[in-house]
Amino acid sequence: MNNKYTLSITSHDNFYRGVYKAVLFYDQIELIFFEEIDSTLKQVKCVSLAPDRVSFFNSLQNTRDKIKLICQRLGIEEKELGYDKSSLPLLEQFSYKTLFLAKMFYKMFIPMQWVIVYKQLDSELNKASWHKIIPPKEVFQADPFIIYKNNKYYVFYEELKFADYHGYLAVAELDLKSGKLVNAKTILKLDYHLSYPFVFEENNHFYMIPETGDHHAIDLYECTSFPYQWQKKQTLIDNIQAVDSTLLKHDGAWYLFTSEKVKGANYDDELSIYKTEDLFNQPFKKLYNDPVITDVKKARMAGKFIHRGGDILRISQNSGKRYGYRANINKVLQIEGGYKEEKIGIIDCDDKALGFHTYNEAEGIAVGDQLIARFDFYSLKRFIGGNLKRVLF
CATH class of the missing domain: 3.30.420 (Nucleotidyltransferase; domain 5)
Structure with missing residues (x-):
């Protein structure tokens, strides 16, 4: 043969x-x-x-x-x-x-900026219009996660100054009356880039897994005084270059979905799954030797898993047209015995948005991020200058 x-x-x-x-x-x-x-x-x-x-x-x-x-x-x-x-x-x-x-x-002549957006939640995830929260022109804000506690909405997000392109994590209250983020404070700033503050609650305690791909580890942080004080609790997986790590607790086990960078695969291309029976006391092991998804249009995580009407929904990035172009809604069909999911929709966004790559929700409010064009003098100078350096040098 x-x-x-x-x-x-x-x-x-x-x-x-x-x-x-x-x-x-x-x-x-x-x-x-x-x-x-x-x-x-x-x-x-x-x-x-x-x-x-x-x-x-x-x-x-x-x-x-x-x-x-x-x-x-x-x-x-x-x-x-x-x-x-x-x-x-x-x-x-x-x-x-x-x-x-x-x-x-x-x-090269279209300067772009990530901004946080929010809207009233509806059952279909994609009908109401988004309200933009425009940050200062010197920074972008992205990767929002929302927590509702003590009758307040807290938004955890990445902030990055264009001057040094070094991401750090912040939290602010979402004031629905003014449509602004208020009482904002930096909660985690390290020597390496941080983003995607995946915040979750377990046994009445809040934890966070930030994106720390440059650190070659997936670390777990614990909140010691909500929402501003955080300290490292433990390293979940070491010697790994991974981004947008997101946990799913299902049938008594913990599954960690993440996108790894290896030779031949960038962060946007693939999705891998790790598993442990005990988040705090047992190591994570790969559920499958190979990635479960190898498609740049749907692999990378874009927020928490959503439980809706008995279904588990995975929000993922479509980075085909450009990085973070759109966010998909995928229904998880099977985790063990061969991972399976089906795409059932996309997160709708402003028609003028150049990108949309994070979606989360809590108590009737959804948050996301949009990539917008910004044509003020500072943005034009910063964007065109950066692109010329990339092309010429």
């Missing part, structure tokens, strides 16, 4: 054509692996990654790394994989690169 593996790159046999077209026209670089058995092609794996919209070189290299990673997981040699690696005709290359430069320089 002759087995031969072939690869399709965004519906093309040629590697360069598939990547170039994905960067210019598509939401993702899609890789479909086929095995030929007795002259019949059988799809064995479909994965996707986000194109780098300002670098053909990075997109090509990231795709090569992804191909190597998937070959390792499939247990095949990359040389067994058949696809066209030949260079494209010069005229075709020129046309792609000319269009690429035109699009890139157009995007």
Whole structure:
């Protein structure tokens, strides 16, 4: 029996054509692996990654790394994989690169800022309009988590100053009358980047798992005086580069959903699950050797799990068109014995929003974040200057 593996790159046999077209026209670089058995092609794996919209070189290299990673997981040699690696005709290359430069320089003149939004909650998650809370132009605010306690809404979020691009965590009260965040204070600022303050309650105590990918660990913090005082309780998983770690307590066990960065997989591409029977006293172990999702349009977490009418809903990011483009609503069908879910909708947002990548809710109020365009002088100078440095240096 002759087995031969072939690869399709965004519906093309040629590697360069598939990547170039994905960067210019598509939401993702899609890789479909086929095995030929007795002259019949059988799809064995479909994965996707986000194109780098300002670098053909990075997109090509990231795709090569992804191909190597998937070959390792499939247990095949990359040389067994058949696809066209030949260079494209010069005229075709020129046309792609000319269009690429035109699009890139157009995007350089759209300064963007993440802002927190909120709305009255409805049963369908996506009908009422969002109210924006615009922060100072020098910062962005994102990744909001909301807790209702003592008749107040507390919003935990990431704040980042554009001057140093170093994220830290803050909390504020959401004043529904004024539509503002009040009594804001920084609660956690460390030597490494922090974001995604996943806050949850267990046995009448509040805990938090912040995103600490740069620290190569997933740490658990305990609140010693709500909501402003926090201290590290323990490290849940060490020697890991992971983001947006989110717990689900189900049938007496704790499942940790997270997105890991390894060679061939960026934070947005994949979703892995870890499990423990005792959150505080037993180590987490991988539930499956391989990621359960390998699709940039639905892998990465975008907030807490939502329990709605007996269903468990997982909110995930769609980062195909751009990072944090939209948030999906996925119904969890099965965790053990092979993870399964189905997409049942998206979180609706302002039509003018350039991105929406976090959603959480509590006691009739939903919070999220939107990426908006901001055209004041400071934002134009900051955004265009940063992009020019990236391109030229």
